Amino acid sequence: MDEVAEFAEHRPRLFGLAYRMLGEAAEAEDVLQDAYLRWAASGPIEVPAAWLTKVVTNLCLSRLRSARARREKYVGPWLPEPVLTDDGRLGPLETVEQRDSLSFGVLMLLERLTPPERAAFVLREAFGYRHAEIADVLDIDEAHARQLYRRAREHVGEPRRRFTASPAHREEIVLRFIAAAVEGDVAGLEKLLAEDVVAWSDGGGKVTAARRPLVGTSHVARFFCGLAAHPRAAGMDIEIRTVNGAPTVILSEAGALYMVLAFEFTGDRVAALHSVLNPDKLAYAAAHGM
Structure with a gap:
């Protein structure tokens, strides 16, 4: 499989990750473009999914720091950019957690978190990453990853279950x-x-x-x-x-x-x-x- 086709295979999941991290679809697209350029210049990668997840997460962390300053000056309430989810663009939506983490309510709650807390929350809730895997993505130890996720859950609280009805x-x-x-x-x-x-x-x-x-x-x-x-x-x-x-x-x-x-x-x-x-x-x- 050539590098373009292989990246395309991972693209929906990566876009879903970047969008949940940023709440902005256009910014998420820019992150994926940057990730692809790094992918194309990297040479053979042993575990592409893990490598790309780490690159995309860290690109998002950098953008979140500048985004916070912009959003503090935003006129009126800040809401996420809407994205269609009936076309597979945001990757699999098979579980309640995957769908719930895309809702406007949860994305707004994630604005309360620090960038590392947001990464830990998204990787755990939307993608089912273990704490050890989150630690590897963020280059921290597992105890710190657990702490980030615990703080994120405390700040977000228990969101209402929005999917009880069909x-x-x-x-x-x-x-x-x-x-x-x-x-x-x-x-x-x-x-x-x-x-x-x-x-x-x-x-x-x-x-x-x-x-x-x-x-x-x-x-x-x-x-x-x-x-x-x-x-x-x-x-x-x-x-x-x-x-x-x-x-x-x-x-x-x-x-x-x-x-x-x-x-x-x-x-x-x-x-x-x-x-x-x-x-x-x-x-x-x-x-x-x-």
Whole structure:
């Protein structure tokens, strides 16, 4: 197998790793390009998967340090870039942990971690690495790897289980959400929301968006009914796709991607909503089939 074909074989898993580490798809692509250049110049590698995992992880660690400074200056809430997950782009999503580690809620919680803690968490939770393997990737001893993972779990906490309902049932909830919002049915929308539901909007200062999260069924229901009643909404196309492992609303205007609205679920209720409107955040998704 030539080097291009062999790298391509590992690419989905590596992209899934880089994206979980960074929360930015375009940056993850840049990391993979850098990793490929190192791969092409390296000569024969005894265990390619391990070598590439180590290179990608360490490239991400370097980028996370500069990303943190950028995100501290970000206008309004920072949300991850949305990525389609119905095309295998992010590698296998066979387990709850693999899917959960892609959700907007978990990716936002990972922002609390130091870069090494984030690496330990992602390698352990999403890829099932043993502590000894994590230690090898990070060039630390096993005890330190265990400590990093333990601290990460403490900071992240126990995320709500968002996958208790079947995919079909979750999509049904999303459809009911859309119908209630379009009809202006505030009471009907409130019934779909968890009592402590939170709605986040990311405009990045580029487009109009709420600068602070909305909390509570009444505020969130009225906000989305108001959005649906806006004259501009009448001309938009609505589609449901699987994004970051969950059914997601895609809004387009005149053929251009306008907003991605991602849902988190607790049982049969919506626990959180994440609206990505920043055109810079949508550029990757628009260029890759969304």
